[in-house]
Amino acid sequence: MDLGTSVELMWGLGLAEYEATLLQSLAGDEYQLRNWPLSALPNPADMQGESPALAWISADAWDGLPAEHRTALQEWDAPLRILILDEKATDLCYEDVAEQGFLTTIRCPLRREAVQDVLFRAREIRTMYTDVISMTKEILLERELLARKTDQLQFLNRILTRASESLDPRTIMNRAREDMDMLFPVQAVQALFWRETAAGPEAELYLSPGLSAESRRHWCAYLLEQAAPIIGREVRSYTIVPLETRSQGQEGDIGGPQPAAVVAMPLRTGLTPFGLLALSSKEPVSLARDQVQTITAAVQHLALALKNALLYREVQTMADFDGLTRIHNRQSFDRRLREELARHKRYQQPISLLMLDLDHFKRINDSFGHEAGDMVLRELGRILSESMRETDIAARYGGEEFVVILPHTDESNAHTLAQRLRAAICGKIFHFHGQTFQVTVSIGISSIDAASVDLDTNLVREADQALYLAKRNGRNMVCRQADEDSLQAAGN
Numbered sequence: 001m002d003l004g005t006s007v008e009l010m011w012g013l014g015l016a017e018y019e020a021t022l023l024q025s026l027a028g029d030e031y032q033l034r035n036w037p038l039s040a041l042p043n044p045a046d047m048q049g050e051s052p053a054l055a056w057i058s059a060d061a062w063d064g065l066p067a068e069h070r071t072a073l074q075e076w077d078a079p080l081r082i083l084i085l086d087e088k089a090t091d092l093c094y095e096d097v098a099e100q101g102f103l104t105t106i107r108c109p110l111r112r113e114a115v116q117d118v119l120f121r122a123r124e125i126r127t128m129y130t131d132v133i134s135m136t137k138e139i140l141l142e143r144e145l146l147a148r149k150t151d152q153l154q155f156l157n158r159i160l161t162r163a164s165e166s167l168d169p170r171t172i173m174n175r176a177r178e179d180m181d182m183l184f185p186v187q188a189v190q191a192l193f194w195r196e197t198a199a200g201p202e203a204e205l206y207l208s209p210g211l212s213a214e215s216r217r218h219w220c221a222y223l224l225e226q227a228a229p230i231i232g233r234e235v236r237s238y239t240i241v242p243l244e245t246r247s248q249g250q251e252g253d254i255g256g257p258q259p260a261a262v263v264a265m266p267l268r269t270g271l272t273p274f275g276l277l278a279l280s281s282k283e284p285v286s287l288a289r290d291q292v293q294t295i296t297a298a299v300q301h302l303a304l305a306l307k308n309a310l311l312y313r314e315v316q317t318m319a320d321f322d323g324l325t326r327i328h329n330r331q332s333f334d335r336r337l338r339e340e341l342a343r344h345k346r347y348q349q350p351i352s353l354l355m356l357d358l359d360h361f362k363r364i365n366d367s368f369g370h371e372a373g374d375m376v377l378r379e380l381g382r383i384l385s386e387s388m389r390e391t392d393i394a395a396r397y398g399g400e401e402f403v404v405i406l407p408h409t410d411e412s413n414a415h416t417l418a419q420r421l422r423a424a425i426c427g428k429i430f431h432f433h434g435q436t437f438q439v440t441v442s443i444g445i446s447s448i449d450a451a452s453v454d455l456d457t458n459l460v461r462e463a464d465q466a467l468y469l470a471k472r473n474g475r476n477m478v479c480r481q482a483d484e485d486s487l488q489a490a491g492n
Contacts, residue, residue, distance in 0.1 A: 007030060007032050008030065009032055009053060010023075010053060011033070011034055011036060011042070012033055012036065012055075012056045013056070014038045014058045020033060020035035023056060023110060026110060026112045031119070041065070041069060047072065051078045053122065054082060055080070056082050057081060057082070059085050074100070080122050080125060080126070082102060082103055083100075084108060103121065103122065155182060156298060159179050159298045160305075162179060163176065163302055163306075166305075166309070167312040169191075172302065173191060173243060173306075176189050177279075179298075184287065185282065186281060188208040188279075190208055190280070191267075191275055191277050191306070192204070192223040192226075192235075193274060193275040194274065201235050203237070203238035204240075204241050205223055205239070207219055207220075207240055207243065208242075208254055209242055211254070215255050220240070222256075223276060226276055226278070227276045254280065257280060260285070261280055261283060261284050262278055263279040263280075263285055264278045265295070267306060268303055277303075279295075322381070324374060324378060324381070325377055325381025326381055326382075327395055328394065330398060336393045336395075336405060340393075341459075344448060348450050349408050350408060350448065351406065352445060352447040352459075353446050353459040354404040354443055354444070354445055354463065355402075355445075355464055356380075356404070357402075358439055358440075359440045361376070364439065367437075368432050368435065375432060379428060380441075381402075383428070387417070387420065392406055393405040403460075409447075410449060414447055415445055415480065418478040422440075422477070425441045426441070442467055442479075444463045444468070444470055445479070446460075446462035467479070
């Protein structure tokens with residue numbers, strides 16, 4: 001309240017009529033006095049209805065107040081209270097006055113200098129009180145801002161730490177969903193990453209697990225549409241990578257994207273964009289300014305972690321995968337075979353191996369050129385990849401030879417799969433510079449059954465021997481070592 005420019009209300013409690021008139025005159029026009037006689041003192045409802053700046057209370061009225069009235073006045077912190085002593089009253093010490101909740105005392109008869117001095121002190125206290133309140137509010141605001149900044153730093157530190165702990169994009173995104181849920185209810189985190197090739201941008205779409213075919217189609221369209229302005233052109237070539245590991249709290253089919261409930265942000269390293277991150281919620285998202293800033297900073301951290309994960313995967317792919325066929329190379333195959341054999345010994349589960357060799361592959365290179373040969377090898381790699389289960393491992397063993405590790409697979413099931421592969425390859429028609437041709441493949445099988453205790457079994461050697469048997473007996477066939485006797489009998 002501005003004491004210098006407005007008329008302030010004062011109360012008198014138990015003042016004689018002449019005292020009230022004199023006090024009003026001595027206080028001046030800046031104040032208006034309302035006097036409550038002893039017979040009609042204010043009740044709690046009156047105290048709540050008005051907020052006087054000062055309350056002048058005669059000592060006789062104070063001493064005669066009922067206990068409940070006195071307690072109510074002592075607990076009422078709206079006005080500053082002044083105790084008016086009569087001429088014969090003894091002086092009270094400051095501690096007694098302050099203990100009873102009074103600012104000061106003033107003695108009758110009332111004089112202008114004394115009243116004005118009380119009013120001046122009251123103004124100073126009120127001004128100081130207002131300043132203290134204002135400073136307190138500023139301190140509390142600064143503390144709140146500091147606390148929010150601290151929370152933001154802790155949140156960003158959590159994002160950065162957890163994102164840096166993994167080099168798997170799927171793990172990083174699942175953890176990001178859990179962490180972002182601290183800012184707003186995040187239902188799913190999905191992403192699109194692209195890389196430039198001679199044929200145009202190629203993209204990978206990381207989609208939530210459990211999406212229905214229709215939801216997946218809508219999310220693909222949405223992510224591609226959002227990415228097009230960032231890339232500068234449409235993406236026509238893409239693959240879908242399911243986020244197979246469902247994180248805690250993540251649901252199944254979340255449905256298609258609702259634009260108002262999705263926060264889509266580009267992923268950049270420096271000024272170069274390489275992807276798009278989509279945070280989706282069940283309800284429309286409304287973010288405060290500081291939340292937007294925090295999410296933007298978090299996405300920048302995630303962008304660096306995801307870029308590193310993609311680069312690591314690319315390096316790992318170059319080390320573990322054949323550059324032409326895009327399946328595992330010989331080095332990766334050797335390592336994975338050792339792992340699967342160790343797992344077989346530990347859990348006593350069957351394991352099989354297929355060894356494939358293209359028949360008369362040299363004729364293809366001689367007749368159509370090495371480009372045609374490369375096309376055949378790439379296609380064989382694609383057929384193997386699309387025919388395998390997730391647990392199977394297909395690899396290029398060398399030249400036109402390929403191998404497939406089949407964990408948890410006995411010889412009978414391995415033979416069925418091998419025949420299916422042979423038929424698929426044999427039925428493929430290749431087109432090259434206006435010419436068409438077909439190829440065949442010979443396949444050898446070796447297996448270790450679940451109950452085997454023979455630790456000296458060499459799957460590769462036995463599969464190679466079975467493959468040699470298929471080659472020797474006419475090619476375009478599947479053989480096991482056990483077939484040797486029956487084939488010799490048929491030949492005789």
